[in-house]
Amino acid sequence: MDPHAHPGPVAVAYAARRQAWEETHLSTLAARSYPARRALPEDDCGLRTPLQRDRDRIVHSKAFRRLKHKTQVFVAPEGDHYRTRLTHTIEVTQISRTVARALDLNEDLVEAIGLGHDLGHAPFGHIGEEFLDEALRERFGRSFRHYEHSLRVVDVLEREGQGLNLTDDVRDGILCHSGRAPQPRTLEGRIVRIVDRVAYINHDIDDAIRAGVLAESDLPAEPLRILGETGSTRIDRLVHDLVEASSVAGDILQGAEAGGAMDALRTFMFDRVYLGNTAVREHEKIRAVIRTLFDHYASLPDGPPDGGGAPGADDAQRITDYLAGMTDRYCIRTFESLAVPDGFVG
Template sequence: MCRTYNAAGPGPDPCATIAGVDVVTAPGPVAEAFAARQQAWEEQHLSPLAARSYPARRREPEPDCGLRTPLQRDRDRIVHSKAFRRLKHKTQVFVAPEGDHYRTRLTHTLEVTQVSRTVARALALNEDLTEAIGLGHDLGHPPFGHIGESVLDACVQERFGRPFRHFEHSLRVVDVLENDGQGLNLDDDVRDGILGHSSRAPVPRTLEGAIVRIVDRVAYLNHDIDDAVRAGILREEDLPAEPIAVLGDVGSHRIDALVHDLVEHSARAGAIVQGERAGRAMDELRTFMFDHVYLGAAARREHAKIEHVLRTLFDHFTGDPERLPDGGGAPGADLAQRVTDYLAGMTDRYCIRIFEALTVPEAFAL
């Protein structure tokens, strides 16, 4: 039931005498004024360097929503996508962790997004654009984290001579694979930020995209340290002394220091930049984490298992593509893309289940 609300409580029901609500031809006074009010607010409150919410720049033009900016609408499309829901069962660092408190690809995404919004607000940039990019940046990540991406890339390179990069696949997810093959028709600034979030990709054209690019690294370095300590792979005293002395000996302190450094240096530069000292400390921590966690002994032990699982599935479906469910999910794509789309979309547990179905004999009924 449609009701109005004010300080005195619910008012009369304006929808009681009509069969339906047509928000396009009869949007209502709030919706009619929304876009103009939002644009006026942005001109008054946002930095001249901030991206603007209007006009939407989509591949397929469509009417704007009367109660959300185009960027808020993109945020909602991402959150309601199937790929976003699958992130809760995708590895961040630790494969199928038994504890309840380890990060997943979904919790990583949420941490990146909320820290990025903090930076955007402090710099008077567009929080809605920052949020949409943050929520969508890892939609194309395959199962089993960075190891899974490395294995899938090697498989596709060896068989078809093309790379697999999760940031490119994230864009493919929102452009092609979601919404039953129609894509989400996102604004170009959101698409650009999703593609450019990785240090291996071209730098995003907006400052909001550049925020997510740096904060992604800030977030994963610090929460991966936390998870590695929780898993017993690291001890706090193992961390390199110099960057810890610069940034702090607690994860929350390190994130706070890096965010303050990023905001202050960016405000002075008119660009999204880190200070030299903080940036160097973060790079040292990143090198340490690759040596001791991401490519350390524990990760290498799991790497062989993950490679066996993914290569078995890759070889099976490239050798017998008729077994790809729904043709791989992308009608019209070539074999390499169809197999890649299917495997990259898997959660860790679904990938293991399909592997077991192919390789483990079923129990015989007696």
Template sequence: MSSLTRTHPTGPVADAFEARVREIEEATLAPQATRSYPALRERQEETCGLRTPFQRDRDRIVHSKAFRRLKHKTQVFVAPEGDHYRTRLTHTLEVTQVSRTVARALGLNEDLTEAIGLGHDLGHPPFGHIGEDVIDRCVKQRFGRRFRHHEHSLRIVERLERDGAGLNLTEQVRDGIAGHSGRAPMPATPEGRIVRLLDRVAYINHDIDDAVRAGVLAEADLPREPIAVLGATGPKRIDALVHDVVEQSARAGDIAQGEEAGAAMAALRSFMFERVYLGPAARAEHGKIELVLRSLFDHYTAHPEQLPSLLPEHDDDLAARVTDYLAGMTDRYCIRQFQSLAVPNAFDP
């Protein structure tokens, strides 16, 4: 048992919980799976008699303000009129679901996989990847820095949530969140590497579904060769890719894709960048999004006294304060803030 003393109420179940989980994991998890104990946190805490450390991390993420804001952040289509388009929240749930499927099939730690999946996109700014690109260019031009959503996800859980106290997540969850992007170093755990790969599996296929629903693509537009390899529908493609990852990973002893499936997925991803992510419809919105975000960035950089205090003590770093505020906005809040600056208020005599 942990050397830390529990101060909350205990009982027979709670007292035996950690020992029982350790026993179950040794009997059922694969040798390379991450064990739930001991909890590796920056600040040591008392143990919980009903949840593993990774389950506690999951709960902290789900109850965070940043997680709730994901429901009003763009996945691909900005402020869509239809109710069935993905948001950053539904994307997060889909990534988590397929990642857990892979983790369970491979005998890896589902709780760790789930926590990483739920937290991986907390740092996404408004307006999806277009918003990320605009903020990155603004910060680079003004302060000589870069903005990357995966790095900001880590900043949120370490520094911004709970009024500056952070969520005090385990080392493995923080590593998986920071490493989920292809621009980041590979996560240290196989569970983190699952989320990194399945994030791409999920978004490529559900973004195709949304693009067809929006009329940006027709089914006939999809490239024939990768569709022939993976399947004609989104569910079939995801099923094929998940099965491929499981079988290839089991053989390789690490998270891996087969050559044929990996090439087909890469071809679909390239197609989506050309036709959807950077296509005519996206470019039509890019200028509007840039106007909104750059106007807000320039305004708050010039008037830092109007920035809210996101931390208990004002961070003297203006770049961080402006970026924290803009990246935390939902799409609709960002638009409202822009309108409050750019549109005259009606005068009622």
């Protein structure tokens, strides 16, 4: 028997029960799970809120699975303990849920936004994003921003061009999670936006030390005095600060001291790791890979070999969709197939 056509007593009562729970337990500032505002209206699920349904669609998407082979900071690291874009996504989501629960906000919304926020990242992280943007501007006068492409992934590219039909609040949180984008309209989206930085700064420090790019003694003393000597201590203090400052403000923000210390660590990481000597030596290699593939697909009469891409996409968009969807290792293998004689590919 079809449970949707003939729902049982639990499914019949589920939506009303969840709405009553949210009215009793969530802050008046929290986003609500109902009604679901989607581009294409759908009947609600009898056992999940619309936001839980969004979460499930993201987790089961192809773009989410590809995150395990996309760079966080270090390209194709040999060790098993370095972060990937997938582990970063899980860490952001877990911390964001902690903050949302402490503030009586909607955990299901921060979970869906957290899991979907980086689906549009190009291979090789932000450096790959920069060089894909450069190539698009030079040839087509277009730009590439991973947060905009994350929204395109869920709106258009998944499900063979049909998209995931996510709710408006999840879509807004995904699009606005970056500091370069407008503020998210919900407090839950603003949590993910700040926690994204909290997570990547501290976890990237851990990976940089593991890789030998940094030593513990290199870290600036004043931010460590304020936030702590270890990554877990710093994250704990930043989360406590975020919750307490936000509770007083009725918005999502950091205290001046903790926020300033985190900004100082971020500046240090850009100077020493993200744009440091070790990284810069790899940048031209990454640029060569991205530009070689981009120029190759732009020169083909039929564009990239993706069966036509999303409906209605022009050549520039098809190339963007194809390249941005690549994992690091697939991108490298494809480059080798074009640039290295077959007999020399190890």
